[in-house]
Amino acid sequence: MLVGTIALGAFIWIGVAALCMLVGSDGSMGWPSDWIFFYRRERILVASLVGAALAAAGVTYQAVLRNPLADPYLLGASSGAMLFSYLWQLPSMTAWAVGGQQAFAFAGALSAVGIVFTLATRRGRLEPVTLLLVGVIVNAVNGSIFLLLNALTKDPATAGGPLTFLVGGLQTSLQKQQEVTAAVLIAVGFLIIMYLSGELNVGTLSEDEAKALGVRIHRLRWVALVTASMVTASAVAISGPIGFIGLVCPHLARLIVGNDQRKLLPVATAMGASLLAVADALSRMLSRQGAAGTALPVGVLTGLLGGPFFLLLLWQSGKRMKLREVGQ
Numbered sequence: 001m002l003v004g005t006i007a008l009g010a011f012i013w014i015g016v017a018a019l020c021m022l023v024g025s026d027g028s029m030g031w032p033s034d035w036i037f038f039y040r041r042e043r044i045l046v047a048s049l050v051g052a053a054l055a056a057a058g059v060t061y062q063a064v065l066r067n068p069l070a071d072p073y074l075l076g077a078s079s080g081a082m083l084f085s086y087l088w089q090l091p092s093m094t095a096w097a098v099g100g101q102q103a104f105a106f107a108g109a110l111s112a113v114g115i116v117f118t119l120a121t122r123r124g125r126l127e128p129v130t131l132l133l134v135g136v137i138v139n140a141v142n143g144s145i146f147l148l149l150n151a152l153t154k155d156p157a158t159a160g161g162p163l164t165f166l167v168g169g170l171q172t173s174l175q176k177q178q179e180v181t182a183a184v185l186i187a188v189g190f191l192i193i194m195y196l197s198g199e200l201n202v203g204t205l206s207e208d209e210a211k212a213l214g215v216r217i218h219r220l221r222w223v224a225l226v227t228a229s230m231v232t233a234s235a236v237a238i239s240g241p242i243g244f245i246g247l248v249c250p251h252l253a254r255l256i257v258g259n260d261q262r263k264l265l266p267v268a269t270a271m272g273a274s275l276l277a278v279a280d281a282l283s284r285m286l287s288r289q290g291a292a293g294t295a296l297p298v299g300v301l302t303g304l305l306g307g308p309f310f311l312l313l314l315w316q317s318g319k320r321m322k323l324r325e326v327g328q
Contacts (some may be wrong), residue, residue, distance in 0.1 A: 005267060017274070044173070048274070049183055049277055050242060055245055057235075057248055061075060064203045071247035072236075075113055081105040088100075104237075105236055189234070198263050244310065284295050
């Protein structure tokens, strides 16, 4: 059954990726030839890698935090990884940049998530609403620090400009080493999460219930959170903080396969890869339209999709809380 689910996800992604290959940045439609083929393939593979990583991290965060609104972007992990990834690129940080861009991004993601968890914990329990509020504040602070550093250093923030670092976008000037490092770390992280997926089904239970089932819930949560943060950081290091992929895809996947994490994880990952590849194709199409006139960062498009989706989930959560209060 698990192999069939993974095969289904791979089949969906391959079909979507093939369709995205037909979309040209000059408004043309058709299978590319010569060097254009390699250029489009590179973009689609990077988009798919980033989308898959963010979706897998979203599934993990939602499971271990028992919060359907948890997401790498909303928890501050993406903005923390973005800020530290930018610090790594500054000339003044060369002497301190030990471990490479991925290590810096990982440290940023863990720092941001640690701050969010510390401020959102009351008497040993995470408050879901406080968690989201603190995450939004941490995002705002990280974005402000980035803009301040960018203004002080007069740095163009690499290809794509500061907007790419704030909302996320697919960079076309990545070195092969950056892509390979990100791909390896994301693959390792995905395998770890997949290995833990059976135990993640227990993540929604209380500590006593988890112990009765033989699951060390605290260790599971920390391993899962650190791994999800590593996956998020690896993606953000090559794309910026693309939002809401990790929120939307897990919920869409649940409509297909339910709440079993063993099935949910591969399907949501495939959806994340497909969704971001489609967003990149739409960005290429809009670049030749009069209304846009330029290639929009994919983070803008995912924000337009994910923002209303997040508000809908928040509204539904509010309704469920009112129903519980009435029932009591």
